[in-house]
Amino acid sequence: MRTGEGAGSGELMGARAGGVADAAGEGARPGGGRRSRGRVRGGRRARRVAVGSLAGVAAFCLALGLGRLVTGAGDSAGGGAAARSAADAGGKAAGDAAESAEPERVLACSRLVVEGTVARVRRERGSPSSRVTLTVLRSYKPAHGPAEVGFLLDGDAEPAPRVGQHVLVRVARGEETAGLWAVGDARVAEARARITDALAGSRHTSCS
Numbered sequence: 001m002r003t004g005e006g007a008g009s010g011e012l013m014g015a016r017a018g019g020v021a022d023a024a025g026e027g028a029r030p031g032g033g034r035r036s037r038g039r040v041r042g043g044r045r046a047r048r049v050a051v052g053s054l055a056g057v058a059a060f061c062l063a064l065g066l067g068r069l070v071t072g073a074g075d076s077a078g079g080g081a082a083a084r085s086a087a088d089a090g091g092k093a094a095g096d097a098a099e100s101a102e103p104e105r106v107l108a109c110s111r112l113v114v115e116g117t118v119a120r121v122r123r124e125r126g127s128p129s130s131r132v133t134l135t136v137l138r139s140y141k142p143a144h145g146p147a148e149v150g151f152l153l154d155g156d157a158e159p160a161p162r163v164g165q166h167v168l169v170r171v172a173r174g175e176e177t178a179g180l181w182a183v184g185d186a187r188v189a190e191a192r193a194r195i196t197d198a199l200a201g202s203r204h205t206s207c208s
Contacts, residue, residue, distance in 0.1 A: 103198035109207035110179075112171040113140040113195060114149055115188060121161045128155025129177065134169065140195050152177040159183055168192060173207065 107113065120133040129152045139145040151171050153161055157178075161167075168191045170180035182191040 103194050104201040104205040105207065106170070107141065107195065107198055107202035108205040109173055110141055110170050111173045111175075112142075112145075112149060112151065112169070113180075114138065114145065115140070115168040115192065116149075116166075118161055118163050118165040118167060119148065121163060124152065129153060130155070130161055132161045132169075132178075134167065138192075140199060153181060154178075157181050168195075 114134060114136050115138040116134040116136040118132060119135045122131045122133075124131055131150060132153050133148055133150045135148055136145060151169060154177060159165075165183055166185060166188055168180065168182040168188045169178045171177070172179050180191065182188050
């Protein structure tokens, strides 16, 4: 009898232990599944954030590159316009330094000093020089001259002569080529002021 009771008790305990193990197994599987889905969803969110960040960086780089291109183009255009403006305002031929240092003597040694507008430009055959015809607006020397005058201009004079330019020109005695080539309102005004200040004194200055 005791043996039977012991066996019955053992079977009952075994059954209970089996039931506990089964319940533990069933509880572990759903929980484990939820944790696995959480990791998958978290990984997907991380990938979406990473992709979004890369797209934002790419868009920023593209915008920055386009901005540099526009700025470079603007700078190039502005630099070209400034260079052309400087060339128009600062044109001169050889001899301008002497013009500033000794204006009375330079005028005394000049046969032609006039201000006007370029009417015609013709390239000299077999020479880098150009023959320029000027419509005279003001004649400083001689005091009364013709309505148009002509002279030669060196090929390296800047800016190159073209019709319509406002210029002031000086040609030395015995010469055909201009020694002063001032182009543009600012340069003409500067040369005009220097010439008018020295004109009276040049009449009493010898050319030597």
